[in-house]
Amino acid sequence: MxxxxxxxxxxxxxxxxxxxxxxxxxxxxxxxxxxxxxxxxxxxxxxxxxxxxxxxxxxxxxxxxxxxxxxxxxxxxxxxxxxxxxxxxxxxxxxxxxxxDDDAYVAQRRALFGEFTQDVPRGAVAVADLGTGHAAASARRVFLELGFEAHDIDFTRPVDEHVKKLNAWQPQVFFTMPMILDRLLQASPGLDIRPRKIMVVGDVAPPAWRAHVAERFGLRPGDVLDVFGSIEIGAIAYSCADxxxxxxxxxxxxxxxxxxxxxxxxxxxxxxxxxxxxxxxxxxxxxxxxxxxxxxxxxxxxxxxxxxxxxxxxxxxxxxxxxxLAGDLKHGERISNHDLTQIMAEVFPGRPFEAADDDGLVIRVVADTIGDGQLAAVRTAIDRQAPDVAQMIASGLVGPVRVRAVPPDGLRSGHAKRRLDLKEG
CATH class of the missing domain: 3.40.50.12780 (ANL, N-terminal domain)
Structure with a gap:
């Protein structure tokens, strides 16, 4: 190192x-x-x-x-x-x-992705499944300039069409969003691809989430790259395995x-x-x-x-x-989006989820049922990561964090970014 x-x-x-x-x-x-x-x-x-x-x-x-x-x-x-x-x-x-500006952005992404995918042969298939926005608009150009066979998927199409296209194209390089990938992994018929490199952008993707994705596809954790950017700035930062x-x-x-x-x-x-x-x-x-x-x-x-x-x-x-700063969850006191996403990746790996304010924190996760052990694990982890919240729960000032099972179409986040600041009603 x-x-x-x-x-x-x-x-x-x-x-x-x-x-x-x-x-x-x-x-x-x-x-x-x-x-x-x-x-x-x-x-x-x-x-x-x-x-x-x-x-x-x-x-x-x-x-x-x-x-x-x-x-x-x-x-x-x-x-x-x-x-x-x-x-x-x-x-x-x-x-x-x-x-x-566009040329500079493409050059920044090309340099990063080029180094990250250097052991993938040029001419291999690279697919972007990113929704809308600047990253989506430029991804195909980046892949083409790197010498890949580039495809992208229309964000508005149903999830099963995304899975069908991916299974047909068999990308070795896959660029997507965490929430999209979570949903793809829950689809039926199932996603059956074997990418060598995965890049994600747009949602919090903490180490536990990246480790689960790597395990799911038989990759090393360093083969999953989290990219931080915004439409205002463009390319900002990226996770470093070293x-x-x-x-x-x-x-x-x-x-x-x-x-x-x-x-x-x-x-x-x-x-x-x-x-x-x-x-x-x-x-x-x-x-x-x-x-x-x-x-x-x-x-x-x-x-x-x-x-x-x-x-x-x-x-x-x-x-x-x-x-x-203006969108974190509060359950008496504040809970970081990073901590909540890390906890859910540990307790419900690969499961899409969102969090809402319904007179306190309610986490909705795509699952058939929520076991007592899973609920206890979520609450214990939140207590550990947010001790001020734990104290307010212990004091009876706010109720326990709730976790609810919902079907795949029971989330209000849409198909791309998970929402961690929904208001009920």
Whole structure:
């Protein structure tokens, strides 16, 4: 294993180095030219021309909702637009990519997937089953440029059609989402493929989940790659089998802030930082031109941001995504999405599930029945991972966590991402 050294971070120290400071100043100035509202914001703060990250404003959903997601951008005539879920005003978000943005994203994915699949012969079949969005739109291009025979599956088709196509194509490389794969593994007739490499994106995929998938397909855990990305930023990070951490792509400059330092969060939304290097994730991308990715507030809470010396080079890495700042579950106190997904992968391996707020936490899992031992295992694991919740249950302030068996069509999450913040009713 390569020699690894690490330093925990709360702010991105390299941004203060002269070379990186000049790069950051140039990046912000470029966005100020493309987006007049961002220029006005820099001028009001006296930050135009500054390369000190602490001078630059946070770019969060409030600013983007007012000036970017639903605005017209006639100054960007060559932009490609990708739509995602709605803003608070009910309109769908439009995220713009320049041709150079698209090329950079494909190059980042190509480099990562190329190294990950280097022992798979070119000309082998690679399939993407990803739903909608930017990752889905670009996956076939990535595979073709890597020399694979590339296919993708229409997200809107029934699950049995997905299984039929996969069984016919027999992919050696499979790129999908955790929730989709969980559902494919529960389908009847069954999924019968033998991929050599699996990549997943879009949901929390903790080590226990990846280990189960690897075992199911007769693979090593390192043959299942978890990819972290967003439509705003593009490629962000990926799981590393050597370190057990998530490594950021080189174009990303990350930092974390205490959630209480973010504007607009209520006490209900906040996630306490576990230790140095943990908190609300902010990202700056040096590879995005048509999205103002400078200190962008992702909405994710992460644990253990650090700098590593790994395989002869310096990288930023983090331990885990704990969940969404404004979307985590609460059962008296907060339960991290990571912990809940890890627990379910241990107790109900391969079973699709979702969690809802129905006067307390209710977990719905695709199963015929829930055994007493399974229910006890879930509750014990939640008590262990969330001791504040355990104390509130013991005190009678909230009831026990409930787990319910549902049929495959009994989930409300849809076919792609599992939902961990559903409201009943």
């Amino acid at each position: 390569p020699h690894i050294t690490a330093t925990a971070l709360r702010a991105p120290a390299p941004a203060q180095a002269p070379a990186r400071a000049a790069e950051l100043a140039a990046l912000a100035a470029g966005h100020a030219q493309r987006f007049p509202w961002y220029r006005d914001l820099l001028l009001r703060r006296g930050a135009l021309g500054s390369g000190d990250s602490s001078d630059l404003p946070l770019v969060g959903t409030g600013l983007l909702g007012a000036h970017y997601y639903t605005a017209e951008h006639p100054q960007l005539p060559d932009a490609s637009a990708y739509l995602t879920s709605g803003t608070s005003g009910g309109q769908r978000k439009r995220i713009l990519y320049s041709p150079a 370190t057990g951490l998530y490594h950021f792509h080189d174009h990303i400059l990350p930092e974390v802030l205490p959630p209480e330092d973010l504007p607009g969060l209520t006490e209900h939304d906040r996630v306490p930082s576990r230790r140095e290097g943990s908190g609300a994730l902010l990202l700056t991308s040096f590879a995005r031109s048509y999205f103002p990715a400078v200190r962008y507030v992702t909405g994710d809470a992460v644990t253990g941001l650090r700098r590593l010396r790994h395989a002869g080079r310096e990288v930023f890495a983090f331990e885990r995504i704990d969940g969404r």
